[in-house]
Amino acid sequence: MTIIKDLDYTNGNTLSVDSHNENVYSTTLDHGIMSTANGDLTDLSSSFKCSKEHVWPGEVFRGHQDFQYDTAHYFSNTISDAASEEFVPVVGCALRVYMPYDVTFALWQWSFHLSAFVPQIDQLYDTGEDRVEPLVKMRSTLNGATLEHTVRAAPLSAYLLNEPTNVDRESHHFEHYMARPYDMAHMATSVSAGWHELQVQVFLENFADDFESIAMDDSADGFTRTQLINSRASFGIRNARVLTVL
């Protein structure tokens, strides 16, 4: 609204004190140059366009990220319970941020390098089971809720033929072939201000609990050895990030 003139100064007339004061500062909206300038200016030039320097930082776009370098190894016999899918957070692949205002969308992204030892075990020596394929999978949660479209199973990466006379401990591992990067995303729209947290989590089926007799025996040198086998997920360089837009 245009600032209204309360006093039109004219020569030869008595200066109206009250009207002059209203011209300077008024408790009435749209009166007074000082009072209107205290948060009620509305009349921008018709060609007004604000420039980059006029935008207060972080008021439209905000970006955050966190990351971790060191490899984190997760073993199936240390974190899981075969009776249920217990996911645990992948350290360094999470982000907790405070959003100071509601945003149109928040684009969550996360990356990690995964090398996993996930064996397929055939012809179990002791139990006679046909096959074991322990499950290793990752997922992401946002504010504690699972993002179902982000669930990914780790690829099988080793083949173990469990026969006493046909065991090769070394040449059936393909973890290095199956090592690969992941870069995933989730868009949340109409996000309210407040704290929000993304976590990448991993679950490793503890198949050794179910198949305690899974063993790799080798009698080539006269010894008979029994080894329990676990699966492992190793997370290399990883990060989590978010972009929010007003």
Next chain:
Amino acid sequence: MSYIFPRRRLRSADILDPEELNGDFIPAAELCSGKLNAHNVSRTVDVTPDSAALFDYVYEKGVANPGMGTPGAFKEPSHENSTNEVAIPNTFAWTAMETATITTGISKLWILGFAQYFWTWWDDELGSGWDGSGIADSSFNMEGNYPNHGFGGWTSAKEVVFDGGTQVVLNSSTYDPWGELATKYDAHNPSKGYAASGYPCGVQFAIRVDGQVLEWTITGKHNPFETTVVPYQPADVLSAAAFPPNYVKRTGTCGPEMFPVRMGSVFPVQAGEHTIEVVARRIPRSAASFSDAADHVYTFNRQLFVMDMPTFPSATASVATVQPDALESEDVVSAKSIGTDGIDAVRDALNDVQPGYCGRGAFTRDHFASPVAFSTQETFSTTTTAYNHYPGFSSDDVASTTTDESGWYLIQSVNTASSSGWNTTDSTVVVVLANISVTKMMLTTTANPYSVDIGNFYRDVVASFQLGYYRNDTGAWVMMKRSQGSVNHQLWWSMNKEKYGSSAITDGKIVDPGWLEGSDNEPDRFDVALMVIIDDSTEAADAIANITSIGLFGSVLQMGNGSAQEDNEISYTYDKGSVQVFQLKK
């Protein structure tokens, strides 16, 4: 600027002191001279941002056709098919794959990078013919090592070294880079069963800004030579017979022979011009000879999107001033001195605020409409096996079904009709991301698995994905081939299955009864991450206004395949994924 108040309220008996009279309007004039800010402008005001005021961006891309052919003539990816690929030297040095520059204030950069690599040539370093020179000599009969690659025959491949970073073709030969030595008996022995001779591709990608590799974006492990323990646990650790620990090497890089790599970061920068790059390097397998090794990795499609998100207002504010005439001692108080040249001048300025009246950071979110014109995410979770064939790198053909048809199959679309909020009038930039979980890529065979060398072909199966958009005005899909990404089946044991097997055998089951019976596994389990940027510079001028759908597409091929392995014998299976689209008004 903070709120202002008059120092005194004029009263009837007051002496008109010029200093006090000046105090009635000079503070407002000072405020109006480049110091107006969010305290002064009503939060109800909608400010129109100038171009690039809220954000700026730069988008660079390279499109390179790996030349995997068309149905009936599928072949191996090769740098001979492209003139726009970028080689990754075997020198362990980070090398730029794509470069962008942008000038910013003190900002955060939101960076998206994409690179599709193919390992297009290798030599069998473990083979008897390897002479260590990196050049396969005449005594090294590679062709003889790969007698069983039955489809497509030999294609030529270049032998390449680098001279000061410049790619030099040493020799053109006729070896088959994707040939494989495998028999059904070798299928469990990677050291024999793989052309790559037991090595992963060994490539890492990252984002580099102003010469600094952002280490958290590296697609690998921090120590690329890290050895990782094999999780065997001796049942009796005190036994003299217990095995010592066993380790896996070379797990710190991208292993597959081909992969689309997407990466990104949020990175703060100082004011100035910045150079952002997608970089790549290869991690040496061995010390001396690797830099000259005859196998090479090339980046084909690549993209780099950098968005400037200012975090501190630029120092180059343009200031305009309001300059009323101040009253001095013995000046006459008149309509002109206190009115026209004083209070009225300030009032007029406040009634017509110019950009220069406003200070740095004058406007907050209350003063802007969101620049987001459109934003949505679509997810899918139905396990689907598709047999549609790769129609060629540049083809826009769309397959109407999942089976036995040449063309791209629409996996998931995002409705971008104007009724859904899509902006058809302003100048906009569109960012599209997609992820798809590919659980397996299959090769079926009509032959008895025991009767053929089943290990030969499975790694040749390639699934390709890309993003496209549908133009309502032309009624056709337009594929954005710069987004095309490919992965191949890489699990080392065969995934062959009988095409006309027993009813108990469904897609995805391995049928070699002696080795792999009964598995209904999902051996590949890739996550394919794609991206593409759409703006006025990447598409036809009227394209964005006519886009009514954006889609994620897939297809499958078998390299080196002539006509033998068609008719639903190759397939890819996916189970879930997502597509994110947002459109920003520039």
